[in-house]
Amino acid sequence: MSILSKPNRPWLFNVDRNPILHGILKKTFYEQFCAGENSIETKATIRELKDMGFRGVIMTYAKETVFDHKSQEQHGMGVSALESEQKGERLDSRVLHCASIEAWRDGTLKTVDMMEEDDYLAVKLTGAGVKVTEAFAAGELPPQQMLDALDEICERCKERKVRMLVDAESQHFQRGISRVTLELMRKYNRDGYASVYNTYQAYLKSTPSTLASHLSAAQQEGFTIGLKLVRGAYMASDERSLIHDTKEDTDNAYNSFAQGALKQSIGDFGANGSRPFPSVNLFLAGHNKESMVAAYELHQKRTASGLPTVPIRFAQLHGMSDEVSFSLLHMKEGDEIPEVYKCSTWGRMGECLAYLLRRAIENRDAVLRTDNEYRALKNEMFRRLTKPFSFPPPS
Ligand SMILES: Cc1cc2nc3c(=O)[nH]c(=O)nc-3n(C[C@H](O)[C@H](O)[C@H](O)COP(=O)(O)OP(=O)(O)OC[C@H]3O[C@@H](n4cnc5c(N)ncnc54)[C@H](O)[C@@H]3O)c2cc1C
Known part of the structure; x- marks a missing residue:
């Protein structure tokens, strides 16, 4: 996967041009993790996921840029995306209009149009190309064309009652991404709920201060923070010293943000602090x-005891950890069903390579979890096979 995702591959290793390679990858890897290469395939996958009982889907358009801290190079957009990038550069010098931003905007709006009420759009802002990544790398807001595109996307989401999750990406770009997302939350989260969510990576040592500054803005200015929490997916390419030293530290950080939000008490905000807790909508991804x-x-306990808490939703990636997703769905109490989403990606195979590469790395790390799922399946098979012979429990 890592060889295939390098730009400018010869024909043999080009997944969009070599039909045999395309066919093999599509049936093995792509269909496991991605929704489709066009809107027909994608809509069919969305329907399938909803029929399984999920509250909705989170859909993302695959184009993105990954910054490798070790080589100091940007990569991972796929060959076809790179070509449109080069075309974008040529066009830019003539008419001062970036074709890459335009292509990203079109792909993202197309994604919104595939979704239904209460679904989520997830966006990777670096997919809009070099003009945008340059600004993010400097911690600045992107060009006006990108800000206009984001406004148009947010408006379209509101019209279709779809919410937007802005993904967290490589640290190299994250300061800029977080800055522009705060602006969007400020503007679009004023109706008592979050239309736009920022993603907070628990593995970063800097996340407590980022979150504190966002909570402070929300509390002072009266908007809702969309708090999407993840552990973080860029360990292979990001600067190691910025990330917690151990997995245990990352786990503790993740759990303390999640539980803190649910108890409405994080740092200086809420019950244990000196400042009121602002409006927060929590989305736990993992x-x-x-x-x-x-x-x-914890959410159920607090709701049952009449204690204050925040709305919570859950998401796992399409093709991964179905055992976690279905276990959550089975925790329903009465009519109260946990709101579980599956998150998928659509786009041409070349555009999806960076995403597929991360899934490959993650699944290598997830052998233990796969083992748990294998054991759970074996137990369930055994339970079903032996059920006809079991006696009712003594009354
Ligand atoms: C719906 C969804 C959306 C997502 N969106 C994003 C996103 O926008 N941005 C993003 O970055 N990620 C995103 N991810 C991926 C996420 O960050 C994790 O990589 C992935 O979910 C694995 O972590 P986990 O919480 O599932 O649990 P686990 O498998 O328990 O944890 C694995 C994670 O722990 C951390 N870790 C592992 N070893 C160490 C170590 N030695 N020291 C410190 N930390 C360590 C890493 O973050 C690793 O990914 C998303 C995941 C999902 C399910």
Whole structure:
């Protein structure tokens, strides 16, 4: 995957041009993790996921840029995306209009149009190309054309009652991404709920201060923070010293943000601090069953005792950790069903390579979890096979 995702591959290794390679990858890897290469395939996958009982889907358009801290290079947009990037540069010098931003805007609006009420659009802002990544790398807001595109996308989301999650990406770009997302939350989260969510990576040592400054803005200015929480997916390419030293530290950070939000008490905000807790909508994204279950149980406990808490939703990636997703769905109490989403990506194979590469790395790390799922399936098979022979429990 890492060889295939390098730009300018010869024909043999070009997934969009070599039909045999395309066919093999499509049936093995692509269909496991991605929704489709066009809107017909994507809509069919969305329907399939909803029929399984999920509250909705989170859909993202695959184009993105990854910054490798070790080589100091940007990569991962796929060959076809790179070509449009080069075309964009040529066009830019003549008419001062960036074709890459335009292509990203079109792809993203097309994604919104595939979605239904209460679904989520997830966006990777670096997919809009070099003009945008240059600004993010400097911690600045992107060009006006991109800000206009974001406004148009947010308006379209509101019209279609779809919400937007802005993905967290490589650290190299994250300061700029977080800055522009705060602006969007400020503008679009004023109706008592979050239309736009920022993603907070628990593995970063800097996340407590980023979150504190966003909570402060929300509390002072009266808007809702969309708090999408993840552990963080860029360990292979990001600067290691910025990330917690151990997995345990990352786990503790993740759980303390999740539980803190649910108890409406994070740092200086809420019960244990000196400042009121602002309006927060929580979205827990991840495959760690303990974190998910603990958060759901805390939410239920607080709701049942009449204690203040925040709305919570859960998401796992399409093709991964179905055991976690279905366990959450089965934790329903009465009519109250946990709101579980599956998150998928659509786009041409070349555009999806950076995403597929991350899934490959993550699944290598997830052998233990796969083992748990294998054991759960074996137990369930055994239970179903032996059920006809079991006796009712003594009354
Ligand atoms: C719906 C959804 C959306 C997502 N969106 C984003 C996004 O926008 N941005 C993003 O970056 N990620 C995103 N991710 C991926 C996420 O950040 C994690 O990589 C992935 O979910 C694995 O972590 P986990 O919480 O599932 O649990 P686990 O498998 O328990 O944890 C694995 C994670 O722990 C951390 N970790 C592992 N080893 C160490 C170590 N030695 N030291 C410190 N930390 C360590 C890493 O973050 C690693 O990914 C998303 C995931 C999902 C399910």
